[in-house]
Amino acid sequence: MKKRCSRLWAVEAARDGRLGGLERDEMHRHLADCADCAAHAAWLADLGRGLRALPFADMSQLAARRQRAQLLGAFNEWVLRTSTARRSVWGRVAFGAAALVLCAAGLRLGPRLWRMREAVTETPVVEVQADPGARWSQHTGPVHRVEILEGEVFLRIRRTPSVARVVITVPDGEIEDFGTALSVKVQKEETAKVSVAEGEVELRLHGRPSVDLRAGETWYARRPGESQPTLPPEVASAGGERVHLEAQRARTVGLAKKKYRRPDNTDVGADGGQEQAEDSAYVAIIELLDAGKTTEAQAAARAYLQRFPEGLRRVEISRIAAAKVEP
Amino acid sequence: MKTDRESVASPPPCPEIADREIFTRIARGEVSALAVLYERYRGPLFRFVSHATKHASDAEDIVQSTFLVAARTARSYDGRANARPWIFGIASRLVHRRLRTRARWLRTFGELARRFRGAYHDAPRHLSLRNELTRALEGLSEAKRVTILLAEVEGMSCEEIASALRVPVGTVWTRLHHARLELRDAIQRGRS
Numbered sequence: 001m002k003k004r005c006s007r008l009w010a011v012e013a014a015r016d017g018r019l020g021g022l023e024r025d026e027m028h029r030h031l032a033d034c035a036d037c038a039a040h041a042a043w044l045a046d047l048g049r050g051l052r053a054l055p056f057a058d059m060s061q062l063a064a065r066r067q068r069a070q071l072l073g074a075f076n077e078w079v080l081r082t083s084t085a086r087r088s089v090w091g092r093v094a095f096g097a098a099a100l101v102l103c104a105a106g107l108r109l110g111p112r113l114w115r116m117r118e119a120v121t122e123t124p125v126v127e128v129q130a131d132p133g134a135r136w137s138q139h140t141g142p143v144h145r146v147e148i149l150e151g152e153v154f155l156r157i158r159r160t161p162s163v164a165r166v167v168i169t170v171p172d173g174e175i176e177d178f179g180t181a182l183s184v185k186v187q188k189e190e191t192a193k194v195s196v197a198e199g200e201v202e203l204r205l206h207g208r209p210s211v212d213l214r215a216g217e218t219w220y221a222r223r224p225g226e227s228q229p230t231l232p233p234e235v236a237s238a239g240g241e242r243v244h245l246e247a248q249r250a251r252t253v254g255l256a257k258k259k260y261r262r263p264d265n266t267d268v269g270a271d272g273g274q275e276q277a278e279d280s281a282y283v284a285i286i287e288l289l290d291a292g293k294t295t296e297a298q299a300a301a302r303a304y305l306q307r308f309p310e311g312l313r314r315v316e317i318s319r320i321a322a323a324k325v326e327p
Numbered sequence: 328m329k330t331d332r333e334s335v336a337s338p339p340p341c342p343e344i345a346d347r348e349i350f351t352r353i354a355r356g357e358v359s360a361l362a363v364l365y366e367r368y369r370g371p372l373f374r375f376v377s378h379a380t381k382h383a384s385d386a387e388d389i390v391q392s393t394f395l396v397a398a399r400t401a402r403s404y405d406g407r408a409n410a411r412p413w414i415f416g417i418a419s420r421l422v423h424r425r426l427r428t429r430a431r432w433l434r435t436f437g438e439l440a441r442r443f444r445g446a447y448h449d450a451p452r453h454l455s456l457r458n459e460l461t462r463a464l465e466g467l468s469e470a471k472r473v474t475i476l477l478a479e480v481e482g483m484s485c486e487e488i489a490s491a492l493r494v495p496v497g498t499v500w501t502r503l504h505h506a507r508l509e510l511r512d513a514i515q516r517g518r519s
């Protein structure tokens with residue numbers, strides 16, 4: 001019987017990462033001279049390729065989407081269940097005492113409470129106004145979901161005791177509501193714009209850090225190489241870039257000009273001088289933020305606060321200066 | 328240690344969110360983070376479980392259960408940058424449980440099982456090499472089959488496999504060696 005090479009074991013060892021650098025190099029040199037080991041290495045490689053090429057019936061896209069929705073729904077229910085189950089014993093006692101008090105009050109106020117309940121159930125949790133052609137749906141439950149597939153949709157959300165959370169689902173993520181009126185635009189299965197009129201939301205999209213948006217703020221998805229969105233005509237005619245930047249944040253020219261109006265009802269920047277310098281400084285900070293230059297924007301914000309301690313925008317600028325910058 | 332195995336395509340890394348960060352967010356209850364994890368690992372996980380269990384219907388259930396278990400135990404994630412050993416480890420244990428249940432079912436319904444196995448063995452003998460390899464793989468014990476799939480198909484290192492399966496790395500080497508020998512013998516028997 002033909003004697004096989006005594007180093008056959010090392011071929012497998014090299015494949016499995018059991019040899020150090022020098023040993024591996026030496027093994028590779030040996031393969032060039034040894035037919036046994038070279039054949040064994042080739043066989044192992046063929047086996048690996050064969051295993052990787054084994055056929056299997058993958059899930060269809062529809063099945064995968066269904067499974068994803070079921071999975072996320074199940075996890076969401078579990079999160080809600082476990083968060084409520086963490087109430088302390090004293091919490092339960094306090095809850096029981098409060099329940100007794102409420103029962104007693106309910107007996108006295110029963111008819112009035114019944115009328116209030118009817119009023120609450122008549123008011124929808126989420127009022128939706130959608131552009132023609134928009135595709136969306138709503139799903140009620142402890143977590144109220146609005147799914148937007150395409151188009152622009154304006155939502156006004158009212159909190160009720162029976163609805164713990166309102167989540168807006170878009171093809172590439174979700175938006176958590178914290179008591180708001182907002183509009184969401186989806187184009188070609190990607191979120192293009194989110195604009196908050198009241199309250200605040202957390203925007204969570206795949207592959208991006210989450211973003212908090214407050215009233216008056218608008219988020220645009222900008223693709224690489226794309227320039228700033230062009231000015232709508234009514235904004236361009238209203239006086240240019242200063243109003244445009246505020247309009248981006250407030251979504252309408254009227255609201256933008258209102259925000260710029262001083263207590264004595266004069267337009268900001270109209271008389272030049274101190275006010276114009278303050279406006280220019282504010283606009284410069286917003287431009288830096290929109291360009292993604294957060295560090296420079298924060299430096300400019302601090303300079304603004306030093307220069308204009310009583311400035312019109314000091315509250316907003318203080319928030320920008322104090323915000324944490326993500327690495 | 329570097330291996331001589333050909334590089335296997337892994338899920339494209341998301342430069343903004345590492346696996347570690349995803350698990351941190353899942354532990355906070357963020358559903359969207361679980362969606363990212365699902366998109367990243369569903370394909371390779373389904374492939375692995377399909378080969379490991381031999382039944383497509385089992386594969387869908389096990390994949391879903393794997394993600395749910397991973398999400399519920401996210402707080403105990405060990406913090407490493409790559410979650411593949413963690414996730415595939417959960418899947419391996421679920422596969423083991425499913426196969427054990429199935430074997431118990433077959434033992435309980437003995438006559439039905441014999442008829443089922445008989446029908447399987449009456450399949451035509453003129454099989455392609457790929458089918459020979461499939462049958463050879465199915466003939467391995469569950470431990471060896473899972474180990475060689477993780478190594479050769481999923482491209483995991485022996486250390487990662489040891490971590491996933493919670494066995495010593497020496498056990499992984501041994502299983503790989505015996506799995507390869509048995510596959511070679513089974514393929515040669517099939518041809519002859």
